Amino acid sequence: MVDATDFKNAMSSLTSAVNVVTTTGETGSHGFTASAVCSVTDTPPTLLVCMNKSSRSHHHFVENKILTVNVLAAQHQHISNVFASKMSSEQRFEHGTWTTLETGAPVLKDALVSFDCHIEQIQEVGTHTIFICPIVAIQQNQQEQSLVYFNRAYHQVGVEQLELA
Numbered sequence: 001m002v003d004a005t006d007f008k009n010a011m012s013s014l015t016s017a018v019n020v021v022t023t024t025g026e027t028g029s030h031g032f033t034a035s036a037v038c039s040v041t042d043t044p045p046t047l048l049v050c051m052n053k054s055s056r057s058h059h060h061f062v063e064n065k066i067l068t069v070n071v072l073a074a075q076h077q078h079i080s081n082v083f084a085s086k087m088s089s090e091q092r093f094e095h096g097t098w099t100t101l102e103t104g105a106p107v108l109k110d111a112l113v114s115f116d117c118h119i120e121q122i123q124e125v126g127t128h129t130i131f132i133c134p135i136v137a138i139q140q141n142q143q144e145q146s147l148v149y150f151n152r153a154y155h156q157v158g159v160e161q162l163e164l165a
Contacts (some may be wrong), residue, residue, distance in 0.1 A: 015150040018072045021049055022106040023057075025064035029093055029106050032055035033084040035149050036128075037069055045135040047115055050128045057089065058129065062122060067133060068105040069115040071107045074145035074156040079108065098156045101137040112146055 016035035023030050036050035047069060051058055061067060072080055082095045097109040101116040110115060117133035124130075146156035 012152050013150070014157075016153070018080050018147040020072060020076075020079060020108060020111075021051070021061075021067055022070065023064045023067045024100075024105050025060060025066075027060055027063075028089060028100075030060040030089045030093075031083050031092060031106065032057055033080045034069075040132065042088050046120075047117060047133045047135060049131045049133055051131065052127055053124065053129055054127070061119065061131065062129070064105075065119045066103040066105050067117050067119060067131065068101065068103065068107050069117065069133075070106075070108040070111040071113045071115075072108075072147040073110065073112040073141070073143040074158070075146050076108070076111070076147055077154050080147065080154070092162045101139060103136060103144045107139060110141055110143075111139070112141060112143045127142050 010041040019034050019037050020031050021034050034049065038048050049067065049069060051061060054057055079096050082092050084105050093106060095129045098106045099109050101107050103116050105116060112137050117135050117136050118138040120134050121132035122129060145156045148155050
């Protein structure tokens with residue numbers, strides 16, 4: 001059996017996109033920062049999103065059965081930190097400009113890309129819940145760089161624009 005600490009240390013070498021995952025419903029809008037997001041299939045277009053069951057907003061995602069994965073651009077490190085903080089849900093959404101697509105879940109207006117989804121399946125594994133999410137709408141923006149997490153730190157990847165003199 002692999003030790004949890006050894007596993008976490010090894011996983012820090014896996015570069016991941018940084019996402020803010022959001023939902024909305026009768027209890028308001030909620031969101032969290034996540035790196036555990038990946039594609040499942042393109043027919044039908046579907047994402048997998050993992051969420052810690054101890055998260056204070058966990059039950060809102062389970063009840064609402066909708067979510068949006070907002071893939072953060074390089075300039076959104078502060079948004080990632082806000083949605084990973086102890087701030088209230090209301091305070092979190094005071095940062096950034098938010099809109100909606102088909103489900104009504106909050107969409108970060110200038111995210112690299114936002115995937116608006118229904119939660120079709122919910123599976124509990126250990127400390128986390130896995131959401132299987134068919135995509136119902138996509139919003140893409142022209143951004144040159146993405147925010148990623150590697151070796152327990154933020155980094156930027158993508159094309160850097162060079163200024164000509």
